[in-house]
Amino acid sequence: MTAALAPWLARWGLALDGPPPLVRYQGLSDSGQVAFVRRGETQAVLKLLPSGGDEARMAAVLAHWDGQGAVRLIDAAPGAVLIERAVPGCDLADVIAAKSDEAATLAACEVMAALRRPAPASEAFRTVGDWGRAFERARQKAIAAGFDAGLIERAGAAYGELLASQAAPALLHGDLHHHNILCGGARGWLAIDPKGVLGEPAYETGALLRNPIETPALCADEAVIAARARLMADRLGYDLRRILGWAFSQWVLACLWAVEDGIAFEPGWLVGPRAAERLFLSA
Numbered sequence: 001m002t003a004a005l006a007p008w009l010a011r012w013g014l015a016l017d018g019p020p021p022l023v024r025y026q027g028l029s030d031s032g033q034v035a036f037v038r039r040g041e042t043q044a045v046l047k048l049l050p051s052g053g054d055e056a057r058m059a060a061v062l063a064h065w066d067g068q069g070a071v072r073l074i075d076a077a078p079g080a081v082l083i084e085r086a087v088p089g090c091d092l093a094d095v096i097a098a099k100s101d102e103a104a105t106l107a108a109c110e111v112m113a114a115l116r117r118p119a120p121a122s123e124a125f126r127t128v129g130d131w132g133r134a135f136e137r138a139r140q141k142a143i144a145a146g147f148d149a150g151l152i153e154r155a156g157a158a159y160g161e162l163l164a165s166q167a168a169p170a171l172l173h174g175d176l177h178h179h180n181i182l183c184g185g186a187r188g189w190l191a192i193d194p195k196g197v198l199g200e201p202a203y204e205t206g207a208l209l210r211n212p213i214e215t216p217a218l219c220a221d222e223a224v225i226a227a228r229a230r231l232m233a234d235r236l237g238y239d240l241r242r243i244l245g246w247a248f249s250q251w252v253l254a255c256l257w258a259v260e261d262g263i264a265f266e267p268g269w270l271v272g273p274r275a276a277e278r279l280f281l282s283a
Helices: 006-011 056-067 093-096 100-117 139-144 149-164 201-209 222-236 240-260 267-282
Strands: 036-038 043-047 072-079 082-084 171-173 180-184 189-191 197-199
Touching: 006 043, 006 171, 056 082, 056 171, 093 100, 093 197, 100 180, 100 189, 100 201, 100 240, 139 149, 139 240, 149 240, 149 267, 171 201, 197 201, 201 240, 222 240, 222 267, 240 267
Parallel strands: none
Antiparallel strands: 036 043, 043 082, 072 082, 171 197, 180 189
């Protein structure tokens, strides 16, 4: 146990309950410490939230969803949340390995449909337009690192086109990839670790299309991207071209965030965005 967890264990009457969760997603995350805990017979997860981080509004997001398609919020205070533990806790990367990519995509569609609801009027959240400012903010640094300047321009233009024509905004997870959707047994598949951002529901498909990040040969394959996009368009009722446009532009945006965070650029990052762009242009 670290010293940072101790005050929260005492405050909420918690006991550590086994080793910490296995962190399988090594993407761009400012997530704080996470611990499996128990309060009486209730199994839970204690998560510390860095001030000003992407997940700072997690409590408000989970409270809005109220356990529909996501883990339930048990308690919250500035700097930490206590949330429902998804048991057994396997994720959609496990589904790909055990069953198929199609099965994992179908499960993700169930979660996206469950989370799809209007944004709360009483809360202030960032917007996908706010996120898109990185196209200009990170442009020069990315080009200096070896990024294709033309790709940045085209992705930024696609992002702007979609922003200008987007449907009524919902409160989105913002990072709904395979490792953020866990099996909750009788509760079904549940989203964890939302960032909370306002945008049209079709925006939510982007993170799934560029993940799992640790299997680039899968998620960057043009045929896989196309199959996933068609399945989500069919199940969720979203326009296929918009799904592909968000996939392409968000993929480039995620790469720009990586450069901003000081991660060394690798040309292989651009294989997936280029595949998504080809599909977008032909849709």
